[in-house]
Every structure is written in C-alpha cells, then in structure tokens.
Amino acid sequence: MRPIYLFIFCFFYFSAIDAQNKGNIVYRIVTDELKSQENHSQAKQSFYKLMNSMSLIRDSLYFNLDFKDSESLFYLDKGKNVGMSNERGYNSIIKSFSSVFYRNNDTKELIEQVSTDRIYLITSSTKDLKWEITNEEKKINQYLCYKAVTTIKARSLTKGDHFKKIQAWFCPEIPLNLGPNNFGGLPGLIFELKIGMLTYYIESLNFNPKAGTEIVKPTKGKEITRDEYFSLKPVITKENFKEYIGG
Amino acid sequence: MKKIVLVTFLFSFGLTFGMINLDNSIVKENQTAKEVTANDCVDATFEQMEVADDQGFSEAQVTCLGNVFYAGCMGWNVDDLWDSCVN
Numbered sequence: 140m141r142p143i144y145l146f147i148f149c150f151f152y153f154s155a156i157d158a159q160n161k162g163n164i165v166y167r168i169v170t171d172e173l174k175s176q177e178n179h180s181q182a183k184q185s186f187y188k189l190m191n192s193m194s195l196i197r198d199s200l201y202f203n204l205d206f207k208d209s210e211s212l213f214y215l216d217k218g219k220n221v222g223m224s225n226e227r228g229y230n231s232i233i234k235s236f237s238s239v240f241y242r243n244n245d246t247k248e249l250i251e252q253v254s255t256d257r258i259y260l261i262t263s264s265t266k267d268l269k270w271e272i273t274n275e276e277k278k279i280n281q282y283l284c285y286k287a288v289t290t291i292k293a294r295s296l297t298k299g300d301h302f303k304k305i306q307a308w309f310c311p312e313i314p315l316n317l318g319p320n321n322f323g324g325l326p327g328l329i330f331e332l333k334i335g336m337l338t339y340y341i342e343s344l345n346f347n348p349k350a351g352t353e354i355v356k357p358t359k360g361k362e363i364t365r366d367e368y369f370s371l372k373p374v375i376t377k378e379n380f381k382e383y384i385g386g
Numbered sequence: 387m388k389k390i391v392l393v394t395f396l397f398s399f400g401l402t403f404g405m406i407n408l409d410n411s412i413v414k415e416n417q418t419a420k421e422v423t424a425n426d427c428v429d430a431t432f433e434q435m436e437v438a439d440d441q442g443f444s445e446a447q448v449t450c451l452g453n454v455f456y457a458g459c460m461g462w463n464v465d466d467l468w469d470s471c472v473n
Contacts, residue, residue: 170441182458186434186451189468190441197442228472235442255444295439296448297432335440372445375435375452380428383449385456 161207170194171336210354213240240321258360282310299374427459
C-alpha cells in the first residue's frame, strides 16, 4: 500500500474511532398501558385513568446520554417536550425523573444525583451489576441486538427491600457499554431497557456532535451509598398501614 | 288474670330478647362486612401503590395516591382529590 493511501485509511479509521469517543444518544420512554375493565371498582378505574394520562406526559420526555472518553452522563432534557408542559401533573413527572446519572468506566464509579428532601449523591460501582446474556435476538432499526437480564437490589414503599428484574436489549454493532439510568457494562450499547412498567428506547444516535460534549461530574449533594440511601426510605406494611394511609 | 299477665310478660320478654339478638346479629354482620371491605381495600391499595412505584413516581406521590385510592375504595367521593397527588 502506497504511503498516501495508508495515511488516508488511517485518517478515516481513527476519525471513526474518535467519533465514537464522544457523542450524544437520546432516549425516550414508553409506559405499559393500564387497561380498565368493567368489573373494576370505581376507585381502580379512576386510578387507571389518572395513571394513563400521566403516562402520556412521561412518554413525551427526552433523555440525553452524553459520553466522552470514559465518562458519561444520563439526564432528563428539561428544555425539550412536545407541548405537554401545561398538562396537569407535568411538574410532578419532571420531578420524578430529575435524577442525574454519572458513569466513569476507568474508575468504575457510578453516581446518581437525586433530589428528595435534600440532594444526595448515591455512589456505587460498575462492578456491582452482573448481566446474563441470552440467545434471544431481535433487530432494532437496522441493528442486531441481544437480550440480557439482571436483577438489582431495590426498595419500595410497599415491597421494602426486594430484587427487581431488569431486561436490556444491547447491540454489539455499537461498541459502547452504556445505557439509560447508568445501566451498562454490556458488550454493546443498550437500545432498550425495561424497568418495571417503563421501557427506555433510543430515539437518536449522534456520534459526531457539533457542540462540545463536556461531561460534568455531579458534586453537589451528600455522598451516600445505595444501602444507606435505602435505609432512609420508609416501608409501609399492613401493620403500620394506618400511619401512612387513611389514618 | 294471672295467666294473661304471665303470657304478656313472656311475650314481651321473648320479643325483647329476640330483638336484642336480631339487633346484635345485624350489628355483627355489618361489622364483619366493614372489616372485610377495609381489608380488601388495604390489599387493593398496596396493589395500586406498587403500580405507581413501577411507573417511577416518588414516595410522596405514591403515598398520596395510596391515600386517595384507599378513601375511594372505602366509598368516599375522591374525584377532586386525585389531582392533589400529581400537581
């Protein structure tokens, strides 16, 4: 190969590699629909109606996954929606999804900045998540993706400490070990992620952003481990039900 | 005369005793029905709170939704209260 061709090849090859060292991926959510039945109580029907109207707002949100070198940041794009901001419940949905997720593949550091009564920086490690990669495959747009599953330790008001199933579809053709909500570590970008009734999916990929993609590590808030954060959360049981509900 | 008084007394006693028993059974039946309804509503409330949790609502919102759902399940009119949980 003549030197000039070698130079051109190397230039484009390394440009392509570099293009994937920074970029922006836009995710959105689709929520499982709750289906009312005639034999459901009035309260349940009203509840489902409210939940489904809130889902329309949630499904209009956009999330950014910015990455550069070994760092990435996943966050709600508050300046972007499809005109739902005047709808009832918009602000509460925004608040529910206002966490910022930082990931550093070099240091294995994961941070979730969450605002509740105060701001917390929940720290964990990329090593904490163990995936099981299955043989199931499907095409998402033109990309061949594989299914992976895992369970995470979770805590909810009604279930207390429990394990939650997570399902991801990752595509090795995009060699980025990233995904929504700091889920990652798979040999390919997560194109779909199902948590509870929510499925995150990719809206767009941009590996050549015109504006600089700077990753700012969140530092504001009290540093706390996930177990410590869980211990702050109340759990409602049948025994203490009246302290929280209908008391 | 004594027979009439005795019959009247026994009739009144029987009627009163019967009514007390009847009344007690009605009260007890109502209490049981109420307890069953309350327990059913607790279970149903837990179920709906899990749905709200699975949809990513905050703890405060899940608790509020649980309160409104429970009140609605117990027969209160809560049509105007739902919005207070999400606004």
